[in-house]
Amino acid sequence: DTEVTQTPKHLVMGMTNKKSLKCEQHMGHRAMYWYKQKAKKPPELMFVYSYEKLSINESVPSRFSPECPNSSLLNLHLHALQPEDSALYLCASSQEGTGDEKLFFGSGTQLSVL
Amino acid sequence: GQNIDQPTEMTATEGAIVQINCTYQTSGFNGLFWYQQHAGEAPTFLSYNVLDGLEEKGRFSSFLSRSKGYSYLLLKELQMKDSASYLCAVRGPSNSNSGYALNFGKGTSLLVTP
Numbered sequence: 072d073t074e075v076t077q078t079p080k081h082l083v084m085g086m087t088n089k090k091s092l093k094c095e096q097h098m099g100h101r102a103m104y105w106y107k108q109k110a111k112k113p114p115e116l117m118f119v120y121s122y123e124k125l126s127i128n129e130s131v132p133s134r135f136s137p138e139c140p141n142s143s144l145l146n147l148h149l150h151a152l153q154p155e156d157s158a159l160y161l162c163a164s165s166q167e168g169t170g171d172e173k174l175f176f177g178s179g180t181q182l183s184v185l
Numbered sequence: 186g187q188n189i190d191q192p193t194e195m196t197a198t199e200g201a202i203v204q205i206n207c208t209y210q211t212s213g214f215n216g217l218f219w220y221q222q223h224a225g226e227a228p229t230f231l232s233y234n235v236l237d238g239l240e241e242k243g244r245f246s247s248f249l250s251r252s253k254g255y256s257y258l259l260l261k262e263l264q265m266k267d268s269a270s271y272l273c274a275v276r277g278p279s280n281s282n283s284g285y286a287l288n289f290g291k292g293t294s295l296l297v298t299p
Contacts, residue, residue, distance in 0.1 A: 104286065113272055113289035114228065127286055161227060172276060173218060174287055176227035 077162050077177035085185050086152060092180045094145040094162030101167040103145040104174065105137060108159040120145060121167060152184045189290035191273050196296045197263055205258045205293045207273030215276040218287060219247050219258045222270045231271075232258065260295075268297045 075096045084090050094103065102121045106114035119127035120139040134156075136148040145162055159181050163174040188210045197203040209217070216235040220228035234240055234249035234256060246259040260267055273290040 111294075113292050116286050116288065119286050172216065173230045173233055174228075176229070178227045 075162055075164055075175050075177035077160075077180050079180055080178065081181045081183075083183045083185060084149065084152065086154070088152075089148070089150045091149065092147040092160055092162075092182075094147075094177055095143055096164040096175070097143055098164065098175065099142075099166070100164035100175070101142060102165045102172075103139065104163040104165075105145070105147050106161040106163060106176075108161055108179070110158075114161055118147075149182075152182075154184050157182055157184045189273055189275055189288065191271075191290045191293045193291065194294045194296070196298060197260075199263055199265060199297055199299055201263050202259065202261050203263060203295065205260075205271050205273075205295065207256045207258070207290060209254050209256070209273070209275050209290075211254075211275050211277070213277055214251065217247075217249055217256050218274040218276065219245075219256075220272040220274060220289075222272060222292070224270075228272055263297050265297050265299070268295060270294050 078093045082090060104119050105117040107117050108114045116129050117131045118137045123139045123142055134151050138146040159179045161179045162177040165172045165174050191207045216233060218233050219231040221231050222228040231245055232240055232242060232247035234247050237249055237251055239246055239248045244261045249256045258271055270292040272292045274287040277286050277288055
């Protein structure tokens with residue numbers, strides 16, 4: 072299994088809603104990532120979890136709250152988002168500790184904030 | 186910080202060869218990656234270079250010169266399906282809690298024409 076699975080694939084939410092994005096991998100990877108990608112722009116790093124601990128937070132607003140319940144799961148909790156937060160949210164994982172740290176990406180959640 | 190530059194757009198003919206360049210300036214270097222991304226899809230891994238030289242993988246090759254902060258991706262025998270965005274990404278330094286993050290360039294949109 073070399074897949075990173077993200078749900079939902081599409082999400083529309085209002086600015087007062089609370090929603091969660093979910094990501095799962097069963098490759099035994101110990102590093103997991105959230106990236107945000109606007110249309111025709113490169114992915115921008117948001118958070119990195121390593122061994123289930125948050126190791127990098129790229130100054131992301133607190134309305135985005137990551138959670139790593141175990142080594143296979145990564146969530147992104149959303150609350151009081153703004154329309155400019157509409158984007159493709161990509162989850163990725165990597166093995167961690169090996170020489171070839173390529174990232175495996177999920178297909179993303181396309182988020183629209185109304 | 187990291188500064189990664191690559192051309193915005195390129196056009197090439199089916200069956201031809203195209204070279205996509207990437208230059209970078211980083212405060213810590215742990216490898217350079219090339220990813221392919223079709224519109225609306227997740228980035229997929231193409232190649233990884235951490236030592237100087239050429240890495241060949243089928244129709245795709247990637248070159249790295251660490252002293253020059255320079256890489257290129259070479260695509261041979263172009264096919265229409267190669268029309269996509271090509272992202273150069275540099276792996277940043279690890280921190281004490283591990284977690285290797287990739288920082289992406291803006292991407293090069295390649296159009297392959299008949």
